[in-house]
Amino acid sequence: MQRVDLNHECWGVRGRVDDYAICAAAFLAAQQLLGRHARTEAPFAALTALGSALPQGEDFDGGALARAWLLNPPIRRLDEALLRQISSAISRGVDPDYGPACLSVASHILTILNLHLGTGGVLSPTLAELMIAGSPVERGQSVACAFPQASHLALRLAVSNPVRFFAGNEIVAITSALLGIGTRSGLSVDVRDPLSRSAFGSRRSELSCWSSSEVEHLFSLPPLGKRYDLGDGGGPKRAEVLQFEELDDLWSKTMITVVTDGFLHRSSGQERRIREMILRRSNAVVTSLPAGVCGAGRETNSTLLIFGRDEPGEVVFHDGRRLAESVARPTQQHLLAHLAALPAMLGESPERHRSVPTAEIEAEAFNLSVERYLGASPPGPSTRPRRSIPMRLDIVAEVIRPQAAKTLPAEVEESFEAHELTTADIVDGGVTRPSKLVRFSLADRDRVSRSAVQSRDIVVCVKGRVGLVGMVPDLRKDGRPWVISQSFAIVRARVEPRSDLSLILAALLTAPGVIDRLQALAGGTSVQMLQMADLRAFEVPMPIAFEEADALEGIREIEKMRWQVEELCQAIRRKQQTVWTTLWGVPAETVKL
Numbered sequence: 001m002q003r004v005d006l007n008h009e010c011w012g013v014r015g016r017v018d019d020y021a022i023c024a025a026a027f028l029a030a031q032q033l034l035g036r037h038a039r040t041e042a043p044f045a046a047l048t049a050l051g052s053a054l055p056q057g058e059d060f061d062g063g064a065l066a067r068a069w070l071l072n073p074p075i076r077r078l079d080e081a082l083l084r085q086i087s088s089a090i091s092r093g094v095d096p097d098y099g100p101a102c103l104s105v106a107s108h109i110l111t112i113l114n115l116h117l118g119t120g121g122v123l124s125p126t127l128a129e130l131m132i133a134g135s136p137v138e139r140g141q142s143v144a145c146a147f148p149q150a151s152h153l154a155l156r157l158a159v160s161n162p163v164r165f166f167a168g169n170e171i172v173a174i175t176s177a178l179l180g181i182g183t184r185s186g187l188s189v190d191v192r193d194p195l196s197r198s199a200f201g202s203r204r205s206e207l208s209c210w211s212s213s214e215v216e217h218l219f220s221l222p223p224l225g226k227r228y229d230l231g232d233g234g235g236p237k238r239a240e241v242l243q244f245e246e247l248d249d250l251w252s253k254t255m256i257t258v259v260t261d262g263f264l265h266r267s268s269g270q271e272r273r274i275r276e277m278i279l280r281r282s283n284a285v286v287t288s289l290p291a292g293v294c295g296a297g298r299e300t301n302s303t304l305l306i307f308g309r310d311e312p313g314e315v316v317f318h319d320g321r322r323l324a325e326s327v328a329r330p331t332q333q334h335l336l337a338h339l340a341a342l343p344a345m346l347g348e349s350p351e352r353h354r355s356v357p358t359a360e361i362e363a364e365a366f367n368l369s370v371e372r373y374l375g376a377s378p379p380g381p382s383t384r385p386r387r388s389i390p391m392r393l394d395i396v397a398e399v400i401r402p403q404a405a406k407t408l409p410a411e412v413e414e415s416f417e418a419h420e421l422t423t424a425d426i427v428d429g430g431v432t433r434p435s436k437l438v439r440f441s442l443a444d445r446d447r448v449s450r451s452a453v454q455s456r457d458i459v460v461c462v463k464g465r466v467g468l469v470g471m472v473p474d475l476r477k478d479g480r481p482w483v484i485s486q487s488f489a490i491v492r493a494r495v496e497p498r499s500d501l502s503l504i505l506a507a508l509l510t511a512p513g514v515i516d517r518l519q520a521l522a523g524g525t526s527v528q529m530l531q532m533a534d535l536r537a538f539e540v541p542m543p544i545a546f547e548e549a550d551a552l553e554g555i556r557e558i559e560k561m562r563w564q565v566e567e568l569c570q571a572i573r574r575k576q577q578t579v580w581t582t583l584w585g586v587p588a589e590t591v592k593l
Helices: 008-014 017-033 037-041 043-053 062-070 073-077 080-093 099-117 124-134 148-157 170-182 239-246 261-265 269-281 332-348 358-363 370-374 442-451 500-509 514-521 532-537 545-584
Strands: 143-146 163-166 187-190 217-220 254-260 284-288 302-308 314-318 353-357 389-392 397-400 415-421 437-441 458-461 469-471 482-484 488-493 539-542
Touching: 017 043, 017 062, 017 080, 017 099, 017 170, 043 062, 043 080, 062 170, 062 187, 099 124, 099 148, 099 170, 124 148, 124 254, 124 302, 124 332, 143 148, 148 163, 148 170, 148 187, 148 217, 170 187, 239 254, 239 269, 254 261, 261 302, 269 358, 284 370, 314 358, 314 370, 353 358, 353 370, 370 514, 397 532, 415 442, 437 442, 442 482, 458 500, 469 500, 488 500, 500 539, 500 545, 514 532
Parallel strands: 143 163, 143 217, 163 187, 217 254, 284 314, 415 482
Antiparallel strands: 254 302, 284 302, 314 353, 389 539, 397 488, 415 437, 458 469, 458 488
């Protein structure tokens, strides 16, 4: 078998990629129905002959759409020489009797098309294999696949199973239907979007082609970030949420889907209710995926979720996000290798998986974030018995995230300046004097004062670099207020005038492992975010009296050492100035430290 060379970059220059992807799929299909010679010598005649050979069907049937496209005169506008090149490449590279080769070429065509349409990418075939490997689907069982991103799944599963693919995109539907013929698979394609009521009608029971009695397993890859408005007064809803409500009665054994990490932990009533519904009736398997595997953004965090209709009991969590080798910025090749090796890796690494009883997850508000149960452990326990009391953070401190006032341009009169704290101002658990200045209207002075930090407040980053913690120094000598951006929350000790409680809290929150625990509570599609409810519920071990005294003594010794280090640094800078002025023969005041 020769190498199949389908130059998709050429398609993008000389014509529409989707049209040529359909033609490539058609040539693969024609190889099964028409023979090879006519296709290579007369590509347009072969396409027309193939269209005539396809049966007519309903308007939503992918095969019927393919027939109409192939018989439509506008395909004559395509480049005949390029079509002959594509046809010849497929003829040379694929033996009609060699199924794996046909499937490989079909996967290549789908990858090109998905890249062009933005519905998937190079990782899609490998992700499909991972999803199939983790599913309980057996040979011959009926399967439904939903949404354009599931095209690779549908094609791969149709080799050994009857598959109904709801494409939700006309180009994907036509191409997939032709590839189903080209690979001699049990694939039937429906162009309709499974979440569009305008396509399905209000009565789903009329859809005899897709009912729970006929579909055992559902693979759903909803477009992450897309919202649907069903016109029921509930407003737009995320596709990843809506799929559980609209498709729940259309499968009988298992649902396999990919969701954003945010869905797994959000405390909104709707998403929490869905997670509870899943766990009340079934076991589940939750596998975190590397950032960028699904979704449009490179930093999108997503998770593979598998559940059924059996008796509930426990949830198995798998860490599939952490790469075997630490890479600062993994490439697609790194991700491909990681996804391909992941099934074996999970079996060989006990630290990558954990079974958690449903009761424990219920106590965590049905949070299904893998990092919550497989994340870093808290700082290790002491060898001596501890008598500290675990307390919620909002019991010992006020946890607030004030809304900042609108900033103004620098040239506006009747305004005042303030320092705005950023993550760059937090160093070694402390907050340095912010260099960024912002300006507010005098009318907003009261509002700004409410969002300003006070001496010995603790600031916690809750958006972006989640878990970064710093303590505000004494501000009595600073003439300008210090305000926080929306990336931060303020933790302010409740007990006054005991300022030492702030020192204890700051020491607890900057301990090793705490940032990992806070990050495990966070989620988000492209930007990590820690919900305020989770921060307020975060438990810290409040020490008893003699342990607190020992800790305070150590904290004050550390502060004294920091001052000594700062004085030593200043002495070093002064000595450097002396050396530089001596060597260069310039006045000392001209050398800036």
